[in-house]
Amino acid sequence: MENNPIIVFGEVLFDHFPNGERVMGGAPFNVAWHTQAFGQTPLFISRVGPDATGSLIRAAMRLWGMNLDFLQQGSIYQTGRVQVTIECGEPSYSILPDQAYDHIQMQGLAGIKHTGILYHGTLATRSPVSRNTLISLKKLHQGRIFIDVNLRQPWWNKSDVLNLIKDADWIKVNLRELQALQDNMADIQTNMEKFLFQYNLEGIIVTCAEKGALALNKAGEFFSVVPTTSVDVIDTVGAGDAFSAILLLGLNLGWPLGQTMERAQAFASAMTGQRGATVNDLNFYKPFLTF
Known part of the structure; x- marks a missing residue:
């Protein structure tokens, strides 16, 4: 199934839930985890x-068959931690400052095959060290750049995020994030069109929680998908990351955008029936390997 390499840059952490449970997470990690299960070999x-x-993360990645060559280990800063609370069915996050993922170094990364797709979010760019490393990676990259916008208070500002988007080919935002990044909101499709042309994007995806998701590409194709109603929702943590993983898979394998959106929505809906953002049972993925 693998085509060009998928490079995934950003945070890995543990989500801590109110019942004491903890689950590995971080949007980039979740995306890398899922794409590995779908037959890719993400870097x-x-x-x-x-x-x-940190040792648990390395062990889990090793068991999952993931490449650990670019998972750095520092000697000072602790592995990322986030406290998750569920309010009215939606997750809320308390993110600690100065975590290990804020200090990703460029050393050892120049030799990566810089083609295919480079995926990153926005949280790990809050710190100058990781942000400068990402800037260096983007200068070397010769393929597409996919930005998964995650606006987590107080760790973002509008100008920084818009500067990141200037380098992007594809972006994914949720509806609230699209509103936060635009000065004047008209109807959602019009705003997607404005964003796409303003930043010369190949495509923009807007997720709308229980209402599904929308996609627009530079060819003018517009798609709308809605979630399945057959899943008993446990939590929505990581549903957007599941959506992103299928988007990357579709872009990497050349699927039509409409087909990719349908598959992404199906997988994201299935993830809402799980606790947390990752699943370490390959049987969970099997139904989605026969698309």
Whole structure:
């Protein structure tokens, strides 16, 4: 199934839930985890600390068959941690400052095959060290850049995010994020068109929670998908990351955008029936390997 390499840059952490449960997460990590299960070999670039949770992440990646060559380990900063609370069915995040993923180094990354797709979010760019590393990677990259916007208070500002989008080919935002990044909101499709042409994008995806998702590409194709109603929702943590993983798969394998959106929505809906953003049972993925 693999075509060009998928390079995934950003945070890896543990989501801590109110019931005491903890689940590996971080949007880039979740995306890398899913694409691995779907037959790709993502190059995951991040950093963990000299602690037990960092060791757990490395062990889990090894068991999952993931490439660990670019998962850095520091000696000072701790592995990322986020406290998750569920309010009215939606996750809320308390993100600690100065975590290991804020200190991703460029050392050892120049030799990566810089083609295919480079995926990154926005959280790991909050720190100058990781942000400068990403800038260096983008200068070397010769393929597409896919930005998964995640606006987490207080760790973002509008001008920085818009500067990142200037380098992008594809972006994914949710409806609230699209509103936060635009000065004047008309109807959603019109605003997607304005965003696409303003930043010369190949495509823009807008997720709308329980209402599904919308896509527009530079060819003018517009698609709308809605979630399945057959899943008993446990939580929506990581549903957007599941959506992103299928988007990357579709872009990498050349699927039509409409087909990619349908498959992404199906997988994201299935993920809402799971606790947390990752699943370490390959049987969960099997129904989605026969698209």
